[in-house]
Amino acid sequence: MSLLDQHRGLFPPNNRQAIYKLDYILRCLQLIDDMPAYSKVCPFHAPMRREIIKVIKQGTKDWYLKVRAITKPTTHSDEEVLQSMVKLTNEINTDIQKALKYYNKLFLSVVNVDYFTVAYKQLEALLYKDMNTGMEDINVTLQAEHSPSASDHDDVTISTSLFELYLALKEFHAFKESLPVSEKSELHMDSYHVWFDPAIKRWFSLARHKAFRRLEKAVELDKVELVHSMVKHSTSAVDATCCFGQIREFYRQLDWPDPVGAYTFVTLVMEDICSGARYYAELMHKKLKAAGYFDDEGQFDITDQLCITLNNIEHVKRSLTSLPESLGFADIERSMQKVYGEVGGQQSHRTLVNMMESANDDMSNKVADVVIVVGKKMEPDIKKFVFHLAWAPDSARTDDAICPLMEYLDNNLKTLNMSLLRANFDKILDEIWNVVLRELKETLDGNLGKESPFYCRLHEALDILEDLFHADGEGLDDEAIQTDDYKYLRETLTLQKATTDELIEQFFLEKPQQQKEETVVNYGTLSVKVYYDNSDSSLHIEVMSGKDLPALDTNGYSDPFVLIELCPSHHFPSCAIEKTSIKKKTLNPLFDETFKFPVAVSQLKQTGACVLFTVMDHDVLARDDVAGEVFLPLADVYGQDRPSIPEGFRAVKQNTVLLIRPEPPKSGPLGVLETRTWDKTAQDFYKKRRALALQCG
Known part of the structure; x- marks a missing residue:
């Protein structure tokens, strides 16, 4: 029994000879228990199986106290206390792993003792007591000494250590699934996650602050140039999506066991990522503004900075589309349905989707601000070319009269198509099309009462321009082409060019x-x-x-x-x-x-x-x-x-x-x-x- 009490040190599972010795000891104990003399010579001893269980419990407690002493912090700083708790839990997880994989099979087969259950429940009670005391002290200290928006090195370190401890305890609690069904209920550690609720919320607040600073630095150091024709965004967009990916990964590893708490945390994740995406779009917008893009003066030129700004915002915006799957919106909805019914589940899902759509809309508005300026800056040139088209000599063919406008549009659209993501190119193509239509409409409305050749030329020009912007199905679709201005022009020109x-x-x-x-x-x-x-x-x-x-x-x-x-x-x-x-x-x-x-x-x-x-x-x-x-x-x-x-x-x-x-x-x-x-x-x-x-x- 004395040897069994010290079995972790005397009979380590990685030593085959030691395990053989432990096997023989258990066999001897079983043979003694089977002997009629045992009950006569030792009438006051408990049954052998109970004695073995008692020794396992005592040995486990002794081992735990020894490990706790070894991992005890040397100071009372929050960081050292947390690290000692992490080390203690990791040591216990290693021991439980050995118990499940090696000792349990041996004890069950020889003396019919569920070694894993005995050891796990003993360690679970001991660990809970120490962790409960330690986490109460940590949370009190955090609330008293640190503001929610703190960003110093200590905050980051403490938050990291808390997360390490959470994952270690999560791993320990997962071993519960190996217990017999009758032993799974009402364990002390079932509510271990409650200790981390305030810390996790604080971590998300800190993560948002850190993300904003990281985005600022990424935009500041961003190189305004197209790296490759296949890579139309720059490093800041990649850095932004990586930053958001780390927040998503944190939530994935968190794997919060409580459905209501999981919903709370996923909304915090959404707030962090969506606010970060909005902030990134704002930073890119400001950088373009600082470069003079929105100034009224100066000739319009398609620059790398213009294209990269649009592409970066679009790249980050696209990353949001993966959130419903990566954050498990469907799983959260099902979990909330179990707690609050079908309506509650649908409302929770709708809330998350609304957060994502709101961020999408805000980023789209930033893109729209830039796109509108593209049309505004191209408008004077388009107006000039439409004027020359309309007032070319009657003898000039429409193909010749429209040639300067077509060359201007074709050159700019080719450059934009090469430099922009398709979604952004479509937005600018749509805006330029509307500018062209407005100029044609203004020319038409200001010259009613002309003879048919004037309108025939504008009608033919509208056909040519429609073909350019439709581009055999590669450009704008029919819905985008057939705007109200287009329908007005088509109808009015058809009538105006007709004979009496x-x-x-x-x-x-x-x-x-x-x-x-x-x-x-x-x-x-x-x-x-x-x-x-x-x-x-x-x-x-x-x-x-x-x-x-x-x-x-x-x-x-x-x-x-x-x-x-x-x-x-x-x-x-x-x-x-x-x-x-x-x-x-x-x-x-x-x-x-x-x-x-x-x-x-x-x-x-x-x-x-x-x-x-x-x-x-x-x-x-x-x-x-x-x-x-x-x-x-x-x-x-x-x-x-x-x-x-x-x-x-x-x-x-x-x-x-x-x-x-x-x-x-x-x-x-x-x-x-x-x-x-x-x-x-x-x-x-x-x-x-x-x-x-x-x-x-």
């Missing part, structure tokens, strides 16, 4: 569509029948009736009649305007009148071809008023594909259409026609439509 006849046709194309969109009967309805008879090459129209027409006379009624006109007039030059008879004092007139227009079937297929029914109110002493209009497209009129319609109107379904009112010309084809003061046809059509709108006013 084409604009009038476009007007008559749009009106039936506008009519279809009407769902409320505001001005009544008109019922008609229309068909085409190939036998006499004529369009047959029957005006049947009106219903719920507006009351335009003081007596509460109207005197309605209908004008029938084939439009546009340049498609039907030989067709006169017809009209029905006047129906007195009624809002629901019955006309039942037919009209015949001799036209070729090909005329019905012309762009914009339609029948315009204008419902008028007859006035004897004043000008007739307009009640409303109906536009009926001719392209699909019944009978065009038949040789004849012998049954006439009986073969045609009645068509009841809502009336709409003429509107004052604001934009679209009418707006363009208004500006063509040099074109009599345009002015006549515009004035006619304007007069109709005024009659409705």
Whole structure:
């Protein structure tokens, strides 16, 4: 028994002969225990197994006290106390490892004693008592003598030692998993992590302070040059991401056992990393500003510093995207769900994601500040080249007139594409595209009323520029290309370059569509029948009736009649305007009148071809008023594909259409026609439509 008490020193597991001796000693004890004489000669001894357990406990305690004495600190400084605790715990971990790997198998097989459980629980109780006292003193000292923002060498050393101790105790507590299930509950060291809660929080505060200083130094020493075409950021960006990686690694090794505490610490990690990323972007922004980039004076040049600033910020911003996986957002959500339910888990996850997205947005805003200035500084040159494009001689081809602008853009974009990360290049490409669109729009808006060649050139230029910025799918996508300014330019230039006849046709194309969109009967309805008879090459129209027409006379009624006109007039030059008879004092007139227009079937297929029914109110002493209009497209009129319609109107379904009112010309084809003061046809059509709108006013 005396030899067993000192088995750690006498029978080390790395000495095979010593282990053989220990094996024989245990076998002897087992044989003695099996002898009937043992219980007779030593009647007051406990069973042999209990005696062995007692000796293991005593030997473990003696060994622990010896190790504690050896590792005892020589001074009372926090650092030495912590280091002594670390050494003690590490010695115990080594001993427990030996117990589990070597001694336990031997004791179990020979004397049926769970050596590991006996030794572990004895050491666990002893270690807890000393650690509890020591950590209480350390935390009291830290709170009394050190501010949360302290950054001196002692703080760093103490924080490092505390972390070492935490990891050592974490390792010791992990051996608990090798205990039998019945022995795992209610161990003293189950709450070991609570001792480190204030220290860990303090460490994160210190880590943030240290990270900021490291970032400042990294930016200060950063070399403003592109190292290689494949490496478009500089050393400060790498240093920043390494700094954040160390904070993540600390949290990973921490592996905090309490779900609520783990969530608290991961939010601190996120605060440290996200605030560090924001601070880095701010430092790079300030450095670029100090170099004069944001000054209004001076010619714009694409510099390495501009490109590196954007790339560095983007590189650090990208590093944040790995945080959900590296920090285990999903695991934290599941852990919080067990404590606070599904809603609590989702809220915790959302909080962490919001922190990351907020930092992303702030860094993106810094990039946007720089990108906007790129566009602003390029704007004067772009304005100059657009001016030369717009006012080149009429004889000059668009390809030639736009050449200076294309060369300027191409040269700058090539340089930017070579020097910038794709994400940053896309942002600048988008900004320059918007600048080009604004200059084209300003040129267009300031020169309305020009003749078609002016707009044809701008329209062709827009096509060429779109191809440049789209770059066969390698540049901006369709969504980025088709901004509001682009759509305005495309629509306006398409109208402006059209001939007057084409604009009038476009007007008559749009009106039936506008009519279809009407769902409320505001001005009544008109019922008609229309068909085409190939036998006499004529369009047959029957005006049947009106219903719920507006009351335009003081007596509460109207005197309605209908004008029938084939439009546009340049498609039907030989067709006169017809009209029905006047129906007195009624809002629901019955006309039942037919009209015949001799036209070729090909005329019905012309762009914009339609029948315009204008419902008028007859006035004897004043000008007739307009009640409303109906536009009926001719392209699909019944009978065009038949040789004849012998049954006439009986073969045609009645068509009841809502009336709409003429509107004052604001934009679209009418707006363009208004500006063509040099074109009599345009002015006549515009004035006619304007007069109709005024009659409705």
